[in-house]
Amino acid sequence: MASHSPADPRAGAAIIVGCDFSSSPTPRKPIVLALGALEGPRVALHGLRRFDTLAAFGQWLALPGDWVGGFDLPFGLPRALVAELGWPLAWPECMRHYRSLARAQIREAFAAFCAARPAGAKFAHRATDGPAGSSPSMKWVNPPVAYMLHAGVPLLLDAGVHLPGLHDGDARRVALEAYPGLLARELIGRRSYKSDDPRRRTPERLAARADLLAGLERGATRLGLRLAAAPPLRDALLQDASGDGLDAALCLVQAGWALRRRRLGDARYGLPADMDPLEGWIVTA
Template sequence: MVRSTILIVVARHEHKPHKRIAARSATILLWGSLGDSYEFENIMKIYGIDFTSAPSKNKVIACVEARLEADVLSIQKFYRFIDFPSFMDFLTRSPVWIAGVDFPLGQPRKLIENLQWGKTWAEYVERVGQMSKQEFVETLNQYRQDRPVGDREHLRQTDKFAGAISPMKVYGVPVGKMFFEGAPRMLAAGFSILPCHPTNDPRSVIEIYPALISKNIIGKLSYKSDDKRKQTSEMQFLRQEIINQVRSPICKSKYGFVVEIDQQVTCECVSDASGDTLDAVLAAIQAASASQQPNYGIPENCDHLEGWICA
């Protein structure tokens, strides 16, 4: 059986013929060439994407490209997007893929029901997509205002299981804003969103959480910072240690495949103090792992309104 699949973390599209894509230098900072879609027997094409709610030249959407063939995950190239149009254009040019996105695809059921946003994932995500970012943030702020301490930012079932923060959070690590920017775009593009909004589209999106890999290797130590004043040589050492570990036999025993990383990608993972490139690599590994599990590791009894982190 021929399989040509992309897993995008990010997570985070129309059918178009396979063709070479010219990079737009004004909007895409590209390392490696975006070539023809791979279509070989038993080969799965994978993208690992580290998402941001406000892409720019200083804070990009980072993407790595990989191929999973038999028991080898080969991470070969990396790309950087400085705006949403170029990112979405990149996704729409590939006709078949699975995307693992590093942002919450859903919100807590308690929030959705209390705000009466809708009965289905598509309904409330479409409603959010009609808001401005300011309206979305103000809606969550007002919701939290009169609630008791400890009940202001809810967790989804999957957040509790994975140890993730509330997808309602719009300050600090603003995953709520990432949801606002990411989920409506994924819905509008027509993707199959698992498990929230499955369709017959051959492009499927799953939510992942790269921090689960890094925590297994270095615990709670910090290996990245967007603040240049807080970037240290120790963090660089930890990034190298994470790379060393995922390329070791430990990874194969855990995930069932060997990880091979191109030297240029490796150097970028270590030198990129923001951690974006490394997180994209971890996203690709986690997405590849999910792709090998029945139903991507999503339990049958999960809440489809909230979504699920595939770990």
């Protein structure tokens, strides 16, 4: 069930959304949404919502509203992988085929692809992985982003949202691929700031979250946006040792940058004009 918040994208002007996604959400590890608004150079965090089932999250996505969202899951597969497997090279047909597969079939196909490639180049990468520093979207472990794509993209499609450069949908609900690690590295390098393992929730990770949050509040990234949160919300981000709320907030800032680009006349929300229409692109990369 979703937790409730006074902030909701169906309550007036267009808002922004940041999503920390889980392909197998539970009450202990839910999907977390950060809801806010772009106010000039400021991203105002209004609330957090949590969903412990994919169905509940899908129902939220399908509600009418006005929002631009950054979602921490891959929206496409590497072209080299898709071509080698003989899957459709057009994004809609490729995603239709991909969603028809079971996770075991995905793992088997991807493992066979990797086994046939030389050491050091087992995985295929998308063009966006280099500038974003992201994991290949075909990875099925540590982190299982292939399963995140398999679980998340069908929800977006079934909800009828608009995916710029990939799929035309409801232009009032816009979904963009985001990646919190991209901004986090700008602010604190490769310091670890989160863990799902209670034994690894150390003072050092708490200090890293504090530095990360302070950097967001100063607007210390190249995006030039400052995060603003009321004290209870700020404390919730800081004390969440899993980092899920903070990751959602990082995606919120990326969504804010995309909305600002749209307000400046960029119909692609900051995505590059030469983006591969099969692979997709991580916004702000």
